[in-house]
Amino acid sequence: MWVLNNVASSIGDPNQRLASYFLRALVSRASRVCPTPVNFNTATGGGAGGGPAFHRRLMSVTELAGYVDLIPWHRFGFCASNGAILKAIQGFPRIHILDFSITHCMQWPTLIDALAKGPEGPPMLRISVLSWRPKVPPLLNASIEEIGHRLANFAKYRDVPFEFNIVEVGIPQESSSDIVHYDLLLRQLNPSQLNLRVDEALVVNCQNWLRYLPDEQMGSSTSCNLISCRDSFLDMVKNLSPCIVTVVDEDCDLGATPDLHQESPLALITFGSLSMHSRHSCPKTALRG
Numbered sequence: 153m154w155v156l157n158n159v160a161s162s163i164g165d166p167n168q169r170l171a172s173y174f175l176r177a178l179v180s181r182a183s184r185v186c187p188t189p190v191n192f193n194t195a196t197g198g199g200a201g202g203g204p205a206f207h208r209r210l211m212s213v214t215e216l217a218g219y220v221d222l223i224p225w226h227r228f229g230f231c232a233s234n235g236a237i238l239k240a241i242q243g244f245p246r247i248h249i250l251d252f253s254i255t256h257c258m259q260w261p262t263l264i265d266a267l268a269k270g271p272e273g274p275p276m277l278r279i280s281v282l283s284w285r286p287k288v289p290p291l292l293n294a295s296i297e298e299i300g301h302r303l304a305n306f307a308k309y310r311d312v313p314f315e316f317n318i319v320e321v322g323i324p325q326e327s328s329s330d331i332v333h334y335d336l337l338l339r340q341l342n343p344s345q346l347n348l349r350v351d352e353a354l355v356v357n358c359q360n361w362l363r364y365l366p367d368e369q370m371g372s373s374t375s376c377n378l379i380s381c382r383d384s385f386l387d388m389v390k391n392l393s394p395c396i397v398t399v400v401d402e403d404c405d406l407g408a409t410p411d412l413h414q415e416s417p418l419a420l421i422t423f424g425s426l427s428m429h430s431r432h433s434c435p436k437t438a439l440r441g
Contacts, residue, residue: 174420210293213256213302219290220258229359229400230259237355238266240396244353246276250346250394253359254285256292257299261306268310277307278315280346284337286364319346334365334381341388354394360401362386 160171211219220226241247251257260279267274281296292299300316307314321340348354365382379387389397 170420210291213292213294213299216256216258216290216292220255225400225402226255226258230262233259233357233359233398233400234263234266236398237263237357237396241275241353241355244275244395246278246349246352247355248278248280248349248352249355249357250392251279251281251357251359252361253281253357254288254361254364255290255359256294256296257281257303259357259359260303264303264307264310264312264314268312274310274312276313276315278317278352279303280317280319282337283318283320288364317347321345338381338384338388341385343392346392348392354392356389356392356394356397358397358399358401362399363401 156171156175159168160175161168162172163169164172220230237249249260251260253259257279264277267277279300281300283296296318300318304314304316321337362382362385365380365385367380367382
């Protein structure tokens with residue numbers, strides 16, 4: 153690994169970038185089994201890149217918008233989901249979108265713009281998001297309150313009646329590990345907590361969310377008893393009786409198996425394609441690359 157650390161660069165060619173990112177993932181994976189005293193946050197990237205190879209940089213809202221536009225599956229997923237939602241909510245005067253996603257509401261400006269262009273005028277739109285999200289990229293340097301304020305301003309500009317709600321869930325924000333108590337999260341997702349209203353058409357939107365819910369069966373006496381947390385979440389969504397459920401995810405379930413040997417080829421294909429695509433979309437030194 154030290155040899156790779158000296159030759160792999162996060163700002164090199166696509167193969168060097170891929171080696172750098174896979175090295176970071178390998179160190180992270182290995183440290184779960186055998187924690188290392190080495191501080192990889194200060195490790196150098198080696199090669200021509202140098203600098204902190206294992207540093208997680210927070211993105212600005214503008215950078216995130218550029219990232220979403222760069223990554224084809226985000227752009228396609230947003231377009232497909234919004235198209236399905238627009239068809240499902242036709243004729244409803246009040247819409248409530250329950251948003252489970254990791255992309256910080258970047259999907260919704262396009263939908264708001266489409267609603268503003270409706271021949272019968274826009275419906276009342278309410279979007280609810282959780283106060284918690286998995287600690288996975290993309291990471292943003294803005295709070296969910298700021299994101300909601302930006303959405304509200306855009307909706308006002310487009311003359312779309314809008315309300316933004318944050319569903320507070322009691323999940324510890326700071327922890328010494330990345331293990332999240334998903335069962336605790338699911339037990340809090342009920343109609344009362346979600347503030348559902350009978351006069352609204354409910355839309356449940358899942359963007360790159362389901363993969364972070366464990367698919368293994370749970371044996372404790374909790375809401376995930378005898379079924380996986382993923383199945384428990386889907387049962388919860390079904391019981392809410394939404395008019396439509398949209399699910400978008402990458403065709404690469406890296407969380408389905410703990411076997412590193414099985415995961416690695418899938419990850420190589422997925423992220424290798426992204427690395428090659430980004431080579432033609434932005435220069436090597438671009439932060440979003």
